[in-house]
Amino acid sequence: MGFIFDAEWLLSGESIVSILWKFARANGLPGHALVRLMDRDIDPYEGVEPIRDVIDLKHLRRMLLLPGNVLRASLLDPGQRGRYHPVFPYCRQCTSLGHHSVTYQMFSENRCPAHRQKLETKCQHCGQEAPYILNASLVGSPYRCARCGALYATRSPPAFATKPAMRNEHRIAIARHFHNRMAGGFRLGIDDRDLQLAGSGGRGGA
Ligand SMILES: [Zn+2]
Numbered sequence: 001m002g003f004i005f006d007a008e009w010l011l012s013g014e015s016i017v018s019i020l021w022k023f024a025r026a027n028g029l030p031g032h033a034l035v036r037l038m039d040r041d042i043d044p045y046e047g048v049e050p051i052r053d054v055i056d057l058k059h060l061r062r063m064l065l066l067p068g069n070v071l072r073a074s075l076l077d078p079g080q081r082g083r084y085h086p087v088f089p090y091c092r093q094c095t096s097l098g099h100h101s102v103t104y105q106m107f108s109e110n111r112c113p114a115h116r117q118k119l120e121t122k123c124q125h126c127g128q129e130a131p132y133i134l135n136a137s138l139v140g141s142p143y144r145c146a147r148c149g150a151l152y153a154t155r156s157p158p159a160f161a162t163k164p165a166m167r168n169e170h171r172i173a174i175a176r177h178f179h180n181r182m183a184g185g186f187r188l189g190i191d192d193r194d195l196q197l198a199g200s201g202g203r204g205g206a
């Protein structure tokens with residue numbers, strides 16, 4: 001379809017929202033256009049739940065040029081309905097580096113595995129929470145509050161450079177945590193590489 005995307009921009013367990021934010025920024029797409037691209041039958045302003053059984057994965061794969069396992073991992077498990085935050089939780093530091101993990105959505109998660117910061121749901125600016133629904137306002141507000149548009153962190157992440165931006169030990173902590181929580185079911189090349197780095201002592205991070 002003539003869009004650009006690179007799996008190298010993603011860390012282990014990157015959420016579908018984070019993936020779509022990168023895609024939107026790389027291709028200059030507004031939220032409503034992006035939701036319509038995902039599925040013509042979805043009303044972009046109503047949106048759709050980011051749950052595996054309601055998303056057209058085949059279509060999404062073709063559109064984002066990402067492996068199916070990366071996309072499946074980025075979506076919530078239909079069997080776990082009711083155990084997820086209905087709003088968008090975030091780590092401020094991860095957000096400033098362009099990362100949002102699918103694990104943050106679980107009720108049992110309180111802290112970011114990399115930065116050890118408490119996950120937040122309220123916008124620092126307007127105090128509101130954004131529903132975790134793939135609609136025009138959430139998908140169209142990369143790293144910003146979908147309600148008021150204020151940045152979640154003090155700065156905007158670099159456009160296409162999650163890996164160099166995130167320190168090596170933090171990438172490894174995120175990969176490990178994702179494996180521990182979501183485990184086994186997803187064979188992800190990028191995870192394996194991060195975990196190999198962990199085994200060998202790793203390269204120097206930024
Ligand atoms: Zn973090």
Ligand SMILES: [Zn+2]
Nearest residue numbers: 123126145148
């Ligand atoms: Zn706000």
